[in-house]
Amino acid sequence: MNWEAAVRLVKQSKTPVITTHEMPDGDAIGAEVGLAEGLRSIGLNPVILNSHPLSPSNEFLSLDDEPVVFDPERHAKVLEAADLFIMVDANFWDRAGSVGEAMAALHKPSLCIDHHFPPADCATVNCASVEASSASELVFYFCEHLGAQRTGRSREAIYTGLLFDTGNFRFSNTSNRVHQIAATLIEEGIVAEQMYQKVFEHGTFERMKLFGMALSSLQIDCDGQLVWFLVTNEMFAESGAVPSDVEGFADMVRTIRGSKMVFMFRDTPDGVIKASLRSKTNDIDVQALAKKFGGGGHKRASGVTLQPPIFQAVETVLTEARKLLA
Ligand code: 5GP
Ligand code: MN
DSSP states (O other): OOHHHHHHHHHTOSSEEEEOOSSOOHHHHHHHHHHHHHHHHTTOOOEEEESSOOOTTTGGGOBTTBSEEOOTTTTHHHHHHOSEEEEESOSSGGGGHHHHHHHHHHTOOEEEEEOOBSOOOSSSEEEEOTTSSOHHHHHHHHHHHHTOOOOHHHHHHHHHHHHHHTTTTTSTTOOHHHHHHHHHHHHTTOOHHHHHHHHHSOOOHHHHHHHHHHHTTOEEEGGGTEEEEEEOHHHHHHHTOOGGGGTTHHHHHTTSTTOSEEEEEEEOTTSOEEEEEEESSTTOOHHHHHHTTTOEEOSSEEEEEEOSOHHHHHHHHHHHHHHHHO
8 A cells, every 4th residue: 555655645735625425424424534633633734525414324523514515616715725635435536526526627636545446546646445444444544654643533433434334343344454443442442332322323213214114115036135125205205304314224124134135226316316235245246236337336335326217227227136146
C-alpha cells in the first residue's frame, strides 16, 4: 500500500474536502469522520461534503453539523478553496454523486481510500485494498502512518465502520486485523455493547412495519438457493418508513437455510430501482453479477441501479442470477 505517497500528499494540504458514496452507510461515515478527526489532530482543516444526509445507523457520529450535505451553489467556493479532495469507501467519482462529479471536474490533487472492486484508480494517489474489511480499517492504518492522534469520536467512527461492514463481526471479511483494531479501540475506551446498540438497534416502529411488509413479498427461486423480496413505494407509504430504513433488511433475510443469494429490490424517491445483492458462498460473486447491470461493490455484497418498473428490474436480474446457479 502506498501510504507514504498518501502521507506526502496530505501533509502538503491545509484545507482538504472529504467525501464518500451516495446514501452513505456506517462505513462511509465512519471512514470520513475517523479521517477528519485524524487530520485535525495534525493541524489540517478538513470539511466533509456528502451528496446525501446521514442514516439512522450513523447519525450519532455527526457533530457541529458535520458532515454537510452538498449544495452545488452554496459550496462552490468550498470546493474552489480546497487544496485536496479525498474520497473514502468509493472507487469512482460518480459513486459520490453530485459532489464527486464536481470534484472530478476541478482536477485538483486527490486521494482515494477504498476497499471495493475494482481497486480504485481514479485519484492522484489511490490507497485501495479489496482485502480490507472496510474503508474505516484502511483509515485506521492511514492515521497511524500520519502520526495522527485518536479522539473519542474517531474511535467511535472507526469502530462503527468495522461493525457495519462486517455485519457485527459476522461476515467473511471479519479478519484477524478487524479484531485487532477492535481490541485496540476497546482498550482505549470503546464499549462494544453501546456501539452495537447505536449502530444496529436504532430502528423505528415504522421500519419494523416496513420489514414486515417486505417479508410478505418474499419469494424463492432455484430450489430455494435464490431468495428475493421487494420494498415498494406503496409499502413505504403505508408503513410511514423512510428510504434509509431498508438498511440491513437483506442481511436479515440471509439467515434463511439453503439460500445462496439474497436480493432486495426497492423503489427509491428518485424513481429508479435499487437492488441489493448478497452472496452467502465464496463461489458466487455478486460483484460480477452487479457489473452486468452497471453496478458494483464486493464479491459478497453489491448493489445495482435499474430502471422501473420494479417487476421488470426483478426479471432482468433473476434471469442472469439463475444462470449462475444452473
Ligand atoms: P447495498 O446493497 O447495501 O446498498 O450496497 C452493497 C455494496 O454495493 C456497497 O459496498 C455499496 O457501496 C455497493 N453498491 C451499492 N449500490 C451500488 C451501485 O449502484 N453501484 C456500485 N458500483 N456499487 C454499489
Ligand atoms: Mn465499505
